[in-house]
Amino acid sequence: MTTAVKIKLLAIDDAQDSLDTLSSAMPHIFPSAALLTAVSGRKGIELAQAEVPDVILLDIRMPGMDGFETCRRIKADMRLSHIPVVFLTAARPDEETCTQIFDAGGDAFVFKPFELWELAVQIRAMLKIKASNISQQAERAELRRLVAQRTSELEKELAAREKALESLKESETLFRTVFTESPLGICLVDSRTGRFLRVNPALAELTGRTEEQLCSLHWKDVTHPADIKPQVEKLAALASGAAEVLRLEKRYLRPDGGEIWAKLTISPLPSFGGADPRYMGLVEDISAARAAEQEKAQLEEQLRQSQKMETAGSLAGGIAHDFNNILSAILAYADFLLAGLAPGDPKRRDADEIKKAGLRAAALTRQLLAFSRKQVLQPKVMDVSLSITGIKTMLRRLLGENIKLATVLPKDPALINVDPGYLEQVLMNLSVNARDAMHKGGKLTLAAAPVRMDTPYIHKHGTLDPGDYIMLSVSDTGCGMDAETLSHIFEPFFTTKPRDKGTGLGLSTVHGIVKQSGGSIVVYSEKGHGTVFKIYFPRVPGEPEPAAPPPAVKTTGAIKGTVLVVDDEAPIRAVTRRFLAQEGLTVLEAASAEEALAVCKRRDAPVSLLLTDMVLPKMNGFELAERLKAQYPDMGVIYMSGYTDHSILSDGVLDPDKDFIQKPFALDALSSKVRRALPASAPPPTHCAKSAHRARQGPPLAH
Numbered sequence: 001m002t003t004a005v006k007i008k009l010l011a012i013d014d015a016q017d018s019l020d021t022l023s024s025a026m027p028h029i030f031p032s033a034a035l036l037t038a039v040s041g042r043k044g045i046e047l048a049q050a051e052v053p054d055v056i057l058l059d060i061r062m063p064g065m066d067g068f069e070t071c072r073r074i075k076a077d078m079r080l081s082h083i084p085v086v087f088l089t090a091a092r093p094d095e096e097t098c099t100q101i102f103d104a105g106g107d108a109f110v111f112k113p114f115e116l117w118e119l120a121v122q123i124r125a126m127l128k129i130k131a132s133n134i135s136q137q138a139e140r141a142e143l144r145r146l147v148a149q150r151t152s153e154l155e156k157e158l159a160a161r162e163k164a165l166e167s168l169k170e171s172e173t174l175f176r177t178v179f180t181e182s183p184l185g186i187c188l189v190d191s192r193t194g195r196f197l198r199v200n201p202a203l204a205e206l207t208g209r210t211e212e213q214l215c216s217l218h219w220k221d222v223t224h225p226a227d228i229k230p231q232v233e234k235l236a237a238l239a240s241g242a243a244e245v246l247r248l249e250k251r252y253l254r255p256d257g258g259e260i261w262a263k264l265t266i267s268p269l270p271s272f273g274g275a276d277p278r279y280m281g282l283v284e285d286i287s288a289a290r291a292a293e294q295e296k297a298q299l300e301e302q303l304r305q306s307q308k309m310e311t312a313g314s315l316a317g318g319i320a321h322d323f324n325n326i327l328s329a330i331l332a333y334a335d336f337l338l339a340g341l342a343p344g345d346p347k348r349r350d351a352d353e354i355k356k357a358g359l360r361a362a363a364l365t366r367q368l369l370a371f372s373r374k375q376v377l378q379p380k381v382m383d384v385s386l387s388i389t390g391i392k393t394m395l396r397r398l399l400g401e402n403i404k405l406a407t408v409l410p411k412d413p414a415l416i417n418v419d420p421g422y423l424e425q426v427l428m429n430l431s432v433n434a435r436d437a438m439h440k441g442g443k444l445t446l447a448a449a450p451v452r453m454d455t456p457y458i459h460k461h462g463t464l465d466p467g468d469y470i471m472l473s474v475s476d477t478g479c480g481m482d483a484e485t486l487s488h489i490f491e492p493f494f495t496t497k498p499r500d501k502g503t504g505l506g507l508s509t510v511h512g513i514v515k516q517s518g519g520s521i522v523v524y525s526e527k528g529h530g531t532v533f534k535i536y537f538p539r540v541p542g543e544p545e546p547a548a549p550p551p552a553v554k555t556t557g558a559i560k561g562t563v564l565v566v567d568d569e570a571p572i573r574a575v576t577r578r579f580l581a582q583e584g585l586t587v588l589e590a591a592s593a594e595e596a597l598a599v600c601k602r603r604d605a606p607v608s609l610l611l612t613d614m615v616l617p618k619m620n621g622f623e624l625a626e627r628l629k630a631q632y633p634d635m636g637v638i639y640m641s642g643y644t645d646h647s648i649l650s651d652g653v654l655d656p657d658k659d660f661i662q663k664p665f666a667l668d669a670l671s672s673k674v675r676r677a678l679p680a681s682a683p684p685p686t687h688c689a690k691s692a693h694r695a696r697q698g699p700p701l702a703h
Helices: 016-029 041-051 067-076 095-103 116-133 138-181 201-207 225-240 287-340 347-371 384-399 420-437 455-461 506-516 570-582 593-601 621-631 667-677 687-697
Strands: 007-012 033-038 055-059 085-089 108-111 185-190 196-199 246-253 259-269 278-285 380-383 403-408 415-418 442-453 467-476 520-525 531-538 562-566 586-590 609-613 636-641 659-662
Touching: 007 016, 007 041, 016 033, 016 116, 033 041, 041 055, 041 067, 055 067, 055 116, 067 085, 067 095, 085 116, 108 116, 116 138, 185 201, 185 259, 201 246, 201 259, 201 278, 225 246, 225 259, 259 287, 287 347, 287 570, 287 667, 380 384, 380 420, 384 403, 384 420, 384 442, 384 467, 415 420, 415 531, 420 442, 420 467, 420 506, 420 531, 506 520, 506 531, 562 570, 562 593, 562 621, 570 586, 570 609, 570 667, 586 593, 593 609, 593 621, 609 621, 609 667, 621 636, 636 667, 659 667
Parallel strands: 007 033, 007 055, 055 085, 085 108, 403 442, 562 586, 562 609, 609 636, 636 659
Antiparallel strands: 185 196, 185 278, 246 259, 259 278, 380 415, 442 467, 467 531, 520 531
């Protein structure tokens, strides 16, 4: 049995990675070849003399003795002179280098990095050259036969391998293209050191660095500190075999301080040529998706909060409506008691306390109505700067000496369309809250400025339309609020103050007024760093409306005329009728618009004044007034209401030129309203009208 002769190849190169590449590739291109290696010319010559290889692969650039000198010495040795020498060169040889190669005795050269099939072809050619140089000795003839046989086999193998290598070359080209052009970040990471070995342009762009910069960094250097530990734990599971693929979401840090959310998929790669194991990572930028999810969650939370506030507001509005009617009667009867008691009467104090309690309850219901956005507003075009200037004196007394008050106002008018009284209430409530947050003193700043709201801000807060606004801000240097407190501040009855220091309705009232006025309110605060409330009202063109004249001083004495009181609550009608009758007026009453029209139809004399609730069954107060105005053109009208029904008033807004009185009302306020609203010369009631009035009223009221 004949044993196959192994072909000996000697590679002389000072670069160990080139030798490792040849060692890995040789079994694939020459399975029966034995590869000998040397890292210097001197050692290469010694090894050649000892082993007498079939082909020598020789690097040109080597320290000490270069390839040319090494080749000359090999060819000078009689036992080695017939061995073909293939030079390995990293650059395309010029004419001078080619001359040096062949002068030194070289037979061929191959460029580095070389394709394996090209090297195999050159070695095969060198084997043929060697075979042609072998002497006619018997042992050489046998060797030539074996070389020829092996060459034939190699030709077949190389034909197949060349086809496979061409396919591999195509695959490598495809990989390089995918690696370079992929929109996903791709990286190779040394599993032992954690450093990037290779990255593609997409990952470099995502992290805000160059490929060279990334390849000098550890993966931890570009990872958010909070995300390092989870990745380390998952990498440990991957290394132990507990997981085959690692998937996680993490944040990459950019040099400018920005954060990029990414989905990372890591797969282990096998070790090639004795190199350390590596990981291949695929990185997908999910910042936009994360932002969209966060925005969706924020909008859902805003919707839930809005629904909760709407539900609470509807309940509060309904309670306030009924409570206002009760309070109207309580306050009126308290006034009747006080009017009938002498100044020194001990019962007067009791009546006074009843009225004070009623007024406190009335203030509470006004807050409930403001929160539920059911109060009646009478907006006018006004300059915000004038409003802020107007309350500065009052605020200085309210804040105390240890809090500095500052204002920052624009030079040009900052016009908005709001109810001046309610705007003042908003500023006062926020200022009082700021004062309470500055226990040791501080600074309160009221500012106004025109702003342009753009789409990104609107997209984030979702409460305004893009356009021009006037921003009011109330900022303090107080104790600030944490995130948990901020999430509840506009909820009714939520307060951080002691039980006896607040109702928890101040900020919910502010929120309701702002929203009902077509504005939006945003709060910024940090624990220990103060608070800023920013309110945005749509900016309006034109000129501010002139300030209303001060109310006329109440005149004393009886007044004349006929008043029609229309309200579906009997207690309201009763106290109003009694009080107006005491004022000297003839009083008609009706529980509905239909009944009021019927009363007027039976009368011969005109009605001087209509005092009607806005919210009535079937026909509302405005429709009733319109019908009666056609019958009595000179008739005055006063609207009253404990809350607004949006089916009657859009957003609770009442024209400023309409007379309105809020329930519950004080009797002296009602008297002033009535005296101003009566026509200049109200006709006295006729005898027939008086008879009809008494028929409905019953016996005369005792005074």
